[in-house]
Amino acid sequence: MIDPKKSGGILQSTSKRVRMIFSVMASPNRIDILRILNSKGPLTYSELKSLAGFKSKKESGKFAYHLRKLLRQSLVALNKSERRYTITNLGKLVLSLARQIEERSIIESGKMYVRTSHESIEEFNSHKIIQSLVREGSLPLELAQKITEEVENRIYKYQTTYLTGSLIREMVNSVLLEHGHEEYRNKLARLGMPVFDIQEMLTNVDNIDNGAQGLFFKSGQTIFAESLLLNALPKDVADSHLSGDIHISNPGIWSLLPDTIFFNIKELIEDGIDLKGKFLGVSRLATIKTLDNLMSSLSMIVSLASKEASREIIMDGLVQLCAKHAKNVTELEEKLVAALVTSSTSSKYTKEPTLVSFRIELGAEPKLVGAILNAYKNYVKMTPVPQVGLIIDYSAGKVSDVSQTISEIISIGGKVLFSKDETSYSGITRIKAKNSTSSINLQSLTINLPRLAFESNKDETYFRARLALLMKPALAAMSLRKKDISDLTRRGLNPVLAANTQYMQRSSVGLVVNLVGLKEAVFNILGYSDDKEGRDIIYKVLQTAVDVAEKKGKEMGDSVIVTMTESDGIARFSSLDGDKYGKMSVLKSLDTEFYSQGVLVLASEMDSLNAKSEKIADANKTAKILNGGLLVQLRFERDSKVEEIKKAIEKAGDLVGSFRPSKDVPICGNCGFKDEKLFEKCPSCKSPYIIS
Template identity: 50%
Template sequence: MEQLSHDKYPIQAESTRDGVLESASKRVRMIFSVMASPNRIDILRILNSKGPLTYSELKSLAGFKSKKESGKFAYHLRKLLRQSLVALNKAERRYTITNLGKLVLSLARQIEERSIIESGKMYVRTTRPSIEEFNSNKIIQSLVREANMPLEQAHKITEEVENKIYKFQAVYLTSSLIRETVNSVLIEHGHEEYRNKLARLGLPASDIVEMLSSADAAKNGLETLMSKASQSIFSEYLLINTLPKDIADMHLAGEMNISNSGTWGLIPDTIFLDVTNSRENALDLKGKFLNVSRMPLPGIKNSNDFETYLSLLISLLSREASTEVVLEGIIPMILEQTKEPAEISSRFAKALMLSSIAPSYTQSGLPATTITVPADGQNATSVTALLSGYQKYVDSTPVPRIGISLIYGDMNDQQNQLRYHLDPIASLVRSGGIISLSHDDGLRASSGIRKSIGGKSSGTVITLQSLSINLPRLAYQSNKDETYFRARLALMIKPALAALYIRKKAVAELIRKGTVPALSGNSDFIQSGTTNIIINLIGARESVNDILGHHSKNNGMEVLQKVLKTSVDVALDQGRYIGEGSVGVAMIADDSATRFAALDSDKYGRAYLQSTQQNSTTYSQGLTLYGEQLLMPNDDNSGSLIEECLSVDKLLSGGLSITLDVTELASNHVQLKKAIEAASGIPFFRPMVKLMVCNSCGKRSGSRYLERCEFCGSSHMLLIH
């Protein structure tokens, strides 16, 4: 019918169509007139990115801040409203951009970009982000301001850079491309120092793609990806801009190793915090972490408060240590609230589970948290209840990173009381729990690091220990001369201490500025806290026994003791020289042993590596005892092993990691208990069983030889111990 009517009245239909076209054309002209004003385009952009906004908010963001400009702003806004590019929600009194407004804004952006291309000029996409016309004066400013280059020299470099850039024939430049060009010119002229100051730090795009596509790279979700990316930047900054070149070269060459390089210059490795010293003066976060609840210790009235407090404390401190947080005084707090074993177990387990979501900086889940349990001052029932609660946490967590440290008064006390706790301890070890036992006067972390170096240290202590020396490399370069080896080791300690001293000043400055808020707000640490500097030694066994050739037990131990004494004495002397009293030497486990072994294999050949190691993939770290060795009948070997641990532990001022590997005894509960009991004469040790965890389903397996998960069949298996 409609078609017939048009046929019947052709003149009227044509007239109507012309009217519609004329109206549409007029509308388009009006919209283009709106686009002609940069102010109106800015208003659309603001509403598109930040709307809906009130009148005053929009006026302020658009730059019309004075009263004189109010009329001008109202005029532009009316224009946009009349053309339906902006709409007003009368109920909320807020302005929003319409779909038509978004279309117009997109069109304006396309026109702007096309005009840039057609102009023939060179434009730069900056990181702000914005598009700006290329200006060589900004290169000069960067060279002078960032690299401290003399102005005349900056002009010459910029002129050469500008000539190169105009040869690129690129429509768009980026600020990173310009910086790369500047750096290449600086290198050509031998200005490496200036180049290092201007270098852009970050990851190649291919690395980002690999991280996003790798399941293993995101085990803890987005947190892992963000942490890995940021640590890569800070690690590069450390090696290029913070450390002296000779020390950075030693690290890269494998003579020494800087662990946790991404956080090395930012936070300490280990924090020892005694909450009993802070009960009336809890952590004061001040203006930091405003979204985190404040709970002073005096406010803890019941076990429910304890759960909340512990999870908050671990979450905060885990952000400020790269390796471990050791908490003293926690257990008396929970035992003050309840005496019932079942409730102690339940509350402790719940508190640990709530704390397990604390942030982590590394793939391995560090930092770990160790809670000290004063076993000598508690009755056996309470300690057993705490161990039961910890067992619940371990059973529900595929890879636990909260551990407990059972502390006894002395060796006799430990041997007497240990029998009451052996069953739950053995069960925890078999399940993958992190548990250490000690009867020494000085507190230690699960890693073996001592809280006190020399005299007693009370209150809050932080340690800087993530620097290791490659002893097998030094031994190999000493031509089997033990005296020369010790002389080379003494020379290596000086730059190692220099690096740690630089780190101490950097970390102290960040604490002072409040960048490390939990430590900054700890008045106990600010007033009387201690910072320990510790050098770690890797591959002692390979150096003395295999490379230097001192195989016999007596002679080998004698040489090892001389090596350790040399390192401790030199470290103390060098420490006094630079004004540092809390300097120690340790033998603990970190990520350096495998790296050292791989680099030495490349440098000296795999035959050399196989001659120094049983498995040819890593060097020894600390001391390792095997449960089956301690249980061998009619053998004095177990006694000599314990004597070796005692003598080495006595020499090392910074700490010693002593691991009791009971993996082979894991299936025999009785034998496992006997092995732990046999090691109780050692001042500090950590019994452990090697387990496999599936990265796909999260299930744990007792066999460390599995290639595939026995539950889901996945080949993504992780060895934990």
């Protein structure tokens, strides 16, 4: 049995304790002290006194009185060893209660209050709408006052119980549209995602393979993409993208990051990366003296540099660095594998992670080259989808020098491109600049040639004229993009790029226009046969594009190149054209599943090809006309053996100047197990989820 006397005493004691706490809350000064300790504590006596506003000697007694009250009620505690004051859990509870009482009293008063985007609740003030209209939308004051008056009338008319900053902005934009002020509305539009889209992202989180970072990238890029298409791009260019005349890849990072960067890694490492005050959590490495130092620097550079490009980083000079610091090839091979594994967490701004490619020159240091290739092969074995690639420069060597190891790499899903020039994995040639070993490609713009052909009424001259007309505003938009990226880089957004390439000062930025669907446009839509006359039309189209690019480049003071390489817009182009011209019309124009990208050569064809073969001669002439590069893909069947791959790449090296071998390698989408013999079910986890 509980003694009633004792029970009453406990209740009385508790009631008194609550009254004492409420008396403490009655003082704004004491609430301020709790707020300061909650946000900035632990603090010394003098620090707390100064922050609380008791700065004069006369106020010392008053401050001491308030602090004693808080200590006696255990809302604040003193750490005697450190002589610092902290807020207790009870103090945090009291502070939270004070906030809730303050907000509820505001709401119950009957006035209109706004929940703002900076996490506060404030009394509605129409003057803030006027200020926002003038400051953000550049409205004349008189018009801003007129719009605000109408918005204010609507707010009081609707008597909404939960008034927020975003709701007021919706009303303002609605009134602006009703009065015909669309341009002002676009400047004031609130960018973001619908609640439903956020919920869908969380519902389908199992499809996000980059953790929480993937969610942040996707939602953030949605906002920046909306801003680009609504305000940053000229309207005609934005409309061309939305309608399917052109495709802008990665609009969410269009104005923030370049697509491809060429670095000389030897210079980066030997000169040292100057990060200034950025990435303070990244180690600052001393001068490179040992192979261990070199590999640590290599991992760090790969990781940091990949954050500053959306497509690819190409690093030159690895062989020379290894020659300087490696004592034997066995040690180099072991430590390079470890460095690649450590660095294989590249940033993923797009569907595919940023690829880091090392350019390896054949013809010198064959043992070192062999060790690097073996290290890469071991890395590929351990990595389901490699984020590091190789560019094999065989201008001073032969493909056969490395064909055995490269064939083994290709058979397990390695990413390799052969080239006799400085080229990226996507097949785009580097823009060379005087006194600079670094350069940038801005290449996220693709032109839909079948769309132009559909609208040219089978008139080849009109087709080329439409191409020229479309390229001019697109290139002007690319030039604006270059200025935006340069400005943000200079201000610290891309610190490695800013401090270590000096590309802005040396004008080593190339604007790239990519063409897709050329054969479908000329042969299947314009109606030419795949013969000498038809191929001559193809060359005329390419020459027109190059001429317009060079002329427009001179006008803008930029290097402009034209390429035929892969694009993530081809599926979108086919879908939009099917909706506009009929799916059957598009299907009739297709040679493969989607519009063509570059040149595709099947490995099974190689035995019947030579330098005079139509396909090879056509590819070489096309590459010669284009001033930015042609992607030639050498496609292998899934069951191709190493010897077959070896034979095909050696022959391709004799026939074309640049080509990329590709072979689908099955991977378990559940556990990441990778093996060329993987078919219907994973032997490791028994999952049937097999991807290529």
